Amino acid sequence: EMQLVESGGGLVQPGGSLRLSCAVSRFTFSTYWMSWVRQAPGKGLEWVAILRQDGVEEYYEDSVRGRFTISRDNANNSLHLQMNSLTTEDAAVYYCGSGSGWGDIVYLGQGTLVTVSS
Amino acid sequence: IVMTQSPDSLAVSLGERATISCKSSQTLLTSSNENYLGWYQHKPGQPPKLLIWMASTRVSGVPERFSGSGSGTDFTLTISSLQAEDVAVYYCRQYYSDPITFGQGTRVEIK
Numbered sequence: 763e764m765q766l767v768e769s770g771g772g773l774v775q776p777g778g779s780l781r782l783s784c785a786v787s788r789f790t791f792s793t794y795w796m797s798w799v800r801q802a803p804g805k806g807l808e809w810v811a812i813l814r815q816d817g818v819e820e821y822y823e824d825s826v827r828g829r830f831t832i833s834r835d836n837a838n839n840s841l842h843l844q845m846n847s848l849t850t851e852d853a854a855v856y857y858c859g860s861g862s863g864w865g866d867i868v869y870l871g872q873g874t875l876v877t878v879s880s
Numbered sequence: 881i882v883m884t885q886s887p888d889s890l891a892v893s894l895g896e897r898a899t900i901s902c903k904s905s906q907t908l909l910t911s912s913n914e915n916y917l918g919w920y921q922h923k924p925g926q927p928p929k930l931l932i933w934m935a936s937t938r939v940s941g942v943p944e945r946f947s948g949s950g951s952g953t954d955f956t957l958t959i960s961s962l963q964a965e966d967v968a969v970y971y972c973r974q975y976y977s978d979p980i981t982f983g984q985g986t987r988v989e990i991k
Contacts, residue, residue: 797980799928801922806969806971806982806983806984806985807920807922807928807971807973807982807985808982809973809979809980809981809982812980821978821979821980822979823979823980824979857927857928864975865916865975865976865980866933866975867918867930867973867975867980868930868933868939869930870927870928870929871927872926872927873927
């Protein structure tokens with residue numbers, strides 16, 4: 763079964779930056795679209811970003827476009843999310859997910875918690 | 881595309897049927913006659929789990945009591961005989977167009 767393990771979460775001040783990572787194993791990482799999904803405290807699930815297998819085609823949710831950057835390292839089976847200009851609205855558990863096509867999010871990791879507070 | 885689920889929560893007796901509705905603001909039906917709609921189950925402390933994709937295809941390993949139906953803009957997730965382990969929040973999600981959007985979630989509890 764696919765395994766996805768997120769890391770990099772933590773406490774950051776408003777306006778700060780954080781880089782999340784997702785290590786994947788037990789599947790051919792380079793053949794999958796990869797996504798980030800988040801859940802703010804007490805809120806529902808929200809899609810954040812998705813990236814094509816070759817790392818060229820990327821899409822973002824409107825509120826993070828221009829502040830977040832999704833990237834991948836196919837040689838090291840890892841996905842990243844660079845988050846800049848963080849606000850309290852970005853505080854959430856962030857999950858990475860994988861799928862075979864655009865929009866597919868079949869498997870998700872356990873998540874990493876991002877707290878934005880002064 | 882705005883996804884609207886109803887109800888926001890429901891309480892069902894063990895062994896009874898639970899039905900969740902999901903409506904999209906635009907059609908999710910493609911020219912190849914596929915509906916780009918999925919259903920997830922989310923339990924506290926666990927990652928969301930995909931139950932149904934293409935509106936009605938059950939993911940391998942998902943119990944048969946879970947079924948999805950509908951087409952176009954109206955979809956339904958049915959749990960035919962609610963079990964204790966089915967207590968969770970359920971989300972629909974469209975992947976027909978960018979941006980990908982989730983419904984607000986439906987909390988299912990035991991009556």
